Amino acid sequence: MDKRNARSRKAIETLSQAINEPTLKDLHAMLLSVTQRLDSIENDLLKRMTAIEESVENAHYRVSELEHEIISLQCQFKKEMQTTRKDENIIQEYRSKEYNVLFHGLPQKGRIENHDQTEPVVRKFLTEQLRVSPTQVDAIKFSNAHRLPRRISAVNSENANNSENEERSSDNQKYSPIVVKLASMKDKHSLLKLAPDARKMKVNITRHLTDGNAGSEKHL
DSSP, X not given: OHHHHHHHHHHHHHHHHXXXXXXXXXXXXXXXXXXXXXXXXXHHHHHHHHHHHHHHHHHHHHHHHHHHHHHHHHHHHHHHHHHHHHHHHHHHHHHHHTTEEEEESOOOSSSOOOHHHHHHHHHHIIIIISOOOHHXXXXXXXXXXXXXXXXXXXXXXXXXXXXXGHHHHHHHTTSOOEEEEESOHHHHHHHHTTHHHHHTTTOEEEEOOOTTTTTTOOOO
């Protein structure tokens, strides 16, 4: 009896194990499921890698664009700075010459004329040649007066091109122009008004123009 019961229990256990163990079909199904999951993961990774590569490529392209934009802005900035410096120089030059008047054609004693000798030449011309009263001449305040170098005087030459002024132009070239810096704009205008009478004496009285507009104006 005991032996029968033992064999029965053993048979039941064997049957139970057989029922619980996976069959070949179940294993195939499990393997197929895992393969599908792996394929899905792989496809997802490929999509992400492709998106990352495209993003990196777009980033490189944008960086290249920004580099070109920076270079362009740097060039533009340099040009604007050069223009600004040029404008500042022009303004500075204009201000330095704003109160100046040039006398072309006044005789010069010797090749070298000291600054303290130049102002008397101008005042003597005003009183003796243009017949301006000494009182009026003395009232005109000079900040300084000196001869311009030949190179500068050529830039500031404002002779007209007609035949009437050719002889006067020739005479003016013999002597370096005298630049007179005046203390007030009133004195400057008073001297410029004498320009027509001075031309009769083969002397030109002109504004002291900047290099940019020296050739754009004629004699007064």
